[in-house]
Amino acid sequence: MSPYTVSNVQDLRICVVMVGLPARGKSFISQKIVRYLSWLLIKAKCFNVGSYRRETTQQPNADFFDANNKEGLKIRQLAVTNAITDMMDWFNKENGVVAILDATNTTRERRNWVLKLCRQNRIEPMFLESWCDDQDLILRNIAEVKTTSPDYVGVEPEVATKDFLNRIKKYEKIYEPLDETYDQDLTFAKLINIAQQVIANKIQSYLESRIVFYVMNLHIKPRCIYLSRHGESIYNLEKKIGGDSSLSPRGLKYAEKLPELVKQDAGDVDLTVWTSTLIRTQETAQYLPYKQLQWKALDELDAGVCDGMTYEEIEKEFPEDFRARDENKYEYRYRGGESYRDVVIRLEPIIMELERQENILIITHQAVLRCIYAYFMNVPQEESPWVAIPLHTLIKLEPRAYGTKVTLIKADIPAVSTYKEKGTSQVGEDDKSTNIKTRNLLMTSL
Numbered sequence: 001m002s003p004y005t006v007s008n009v010q011d012l013r014i015c016v017v018m019v020g021l022p023a024r025g026k027s028f029i030s031q032k033i034v035r036y037l038s039w040l041l042i043k044a045k046c047f048n049v050g051s052y053r054r055e056t057t058q059q060p061n062a063d064f065f066d067a068n069n070k071e072g073l074k075i076r077q078l079a080v081t082n083a084i085t086d087m088m089d090w091f092n093k094e095n096g097v098v099a100i101l102d103a104t105n106t107t108r109e110r111r112n113w114v115l116k117l118c119r120q121n122r123i124e125p126m127f128l129e130s131w132c133d134d135q136d137l138i139l140r141n142i143a144e145v146k147t148t149s150p151d152y153v154g155v156e157p158e159v160a161t162k163d164f165l166n167r168i169k170k171y172e173k174i175y176e177p178l179d180e181t182y183d184q185d186l187t188f189a190k191l192i193n194i195a196q197q198v199i200a201n202k203i204q205s206y207l208e209s210r211i212v213f214y215v216m217n218l219h220i221k222p223r224c225i226y227l228s229r230h231g232e233s234i235y236n237l238e239k240k241i242g243g244d245s246s247l248s249p250r251g252l253k254y255a256e257k258l259p260e261l262v263k264q265d266a267g268d269v270d271l272t273v274w275t276s277t278l279i280r281t282q283e284t285a286q287y288l289p290y291k292q293l294q295w296k297a298l299d300e301l302d303a304g305v306c307d308g309m310t311y312e313e314i315e316k317e318f319p320e321d322f323r324a325r326d327e328n329k330y331e332y333r334y335r336g337g338e339s340y341r342d343v344v345i346r347l348e349p350i351i352m353e354l355e356r357q358e359n360i361l362i363i364t365h366q367a368v369l370r371c372i373y374a375y376f377m378n379v380p381q382e383e384s385p386w387v388a389i390p391l392h393t394l395i396k397l398e399p400r401a402y403g404t405k406v407t408l409i410k411a412d413i414p415a416v417s418t419y420k421e422k423g424t425s426q427v428g429e430d431d432k433s434t435n436i437k438t439r440n441l442l443m444t445s446l
């Protein structure tokens with residue numbers, strides 16, 4: 001069995017029950033939690049009741065959501081029942097650890113029903129409410145994601161907005177927010193106006209506290225995260241892995257060009273640059289006119305006894321290890337070194353801090369960038385160690401409501417390719433194959 005990344009996960013099953021009026025970011029938060037936990041290799045899945053409801057009812061108007069609409073109630077009850085049935089199946093058949101029940105769950109009656117079902121099935125219920133009275137933000141949310149939802153295909157945005165506001169009114173009539181006194185025995189967290197205020201009540205397990213800590217750090221301000229590998233290094237030229245070498249002359253050219261490349265895209269925004277503690281990332285960042293921070297956690301995957309060797313040398317000297325790594329690159333740990341899984345675990349504070357921050361430029365290493373990229377782009381663990389991250393290329397990530405937009409900005413300074421395909425010890429591709437890899441990278445975006 002694989003080791004867990006968070007303690008006390010064994011035998012623990014948690015259902016995060018979302019609570020809140022429409023357009024309060026419940027789906028946004030649910031998807032973020034799933035991505036975060038999946039990245040940490042904790043089995044997590046979101047059950048969105050709206051999608052179940054859409055299987056039977058297309059494009060209902062606000063009246064459908066009226067508490068007195070018997071037909072509407074029946075359909076909505078069926079949707080939540082089906083979602084919960086699938087959720088229980090997932091816990092039982094697929095050994096799920098954290099399920100998110102993404103629905104409004106606005107009444108005490110509904111929450112009590114979910115609570116009972118969870119307890120009967122040995123699942124810990126944790127309620128997570130998003131409460132928001134910022135009308136401008138709610139209107140922005142409706143414009144950003146609701147007027148374009150499947151519920152409003154072919155409907156004018158103004159008409160859709162008006163109907164959605166009516167839908168919210170229907171829910172407001174019956175809404176019973178979580179209450180510190182009434183709900184004092186429940187495990188719950190309540191986010192007020194994003195995370196201006198956070199109430200945490202009876203948070204029991206370590207995993208629950210990680211989830212609360214994570215959602216506390218989320219923000220929705222528009223921002224860019226730039227990622228770059230260090231410029232081409234002497235070791236890259238010699239096809240060696242690891243080490244702490246300096247940049248090659250072409251790598252230095254990239255370092256000189258980087259300020260212009262960033263400025264052209266980012267303009268005058270304020271950025272902070274994060275580098276690893278290794279010479280090649282610092283040399284790459286040396287001309288950037290921004291505040292810089294060094295993180296040990298951003299150092300390259302430690303290749304242990306293979307540090308400083310070429311792949312050909314590794315294949316000759318440690319043939320079994322070479323094959324084992326190709327077989328399961330994510331789990332393979334170099335003798336005396338690290339695996340991709342180890343790197344993900346040490347990157348967790350980086351991800352947490354990235355969620356808190358605004359515009360950041362990270363200059364680090366291939367394996368580390370693959371792990372960070374996998375978090376933002378939802379790349380499955382078995383694929384992430386094979387993502388091509390070319391040298392001398394700036395990757396721009398723009399987090400959006402339900403995903404991340406990715407753009408590649410090439411510096412147009414030649415560099416060797418350090419990409420190694422499965423089953424060979426050869427690195428390097430011609431220009432054509434590098435472009436194919438680049439396209440693969442773009443296609444993984446949401």
Ligand SMILES: Nc1ncnc2c1ncn2[C@@H]1O[C@H](COP(=O)(O)OP(=O)(O)OP(=O)(O)O)[C@@H](O)[C@H]1O
Pocket residue numbers: 020021022023024025026027028029050103104130131132137140141144145191193194195220401
């Ligand atoms: N804590 C929050 N409070 C308010 N808005 C948020 C919050 N977090 C994210 N958002 C914004 O909410 C929007 C996404 O809305 P989302 O679909 O997640 O709402 P919802 O509550 O799931 O609505 P519905 O009940 O209709 O499914 C995005 O524009 C996102 O920026």
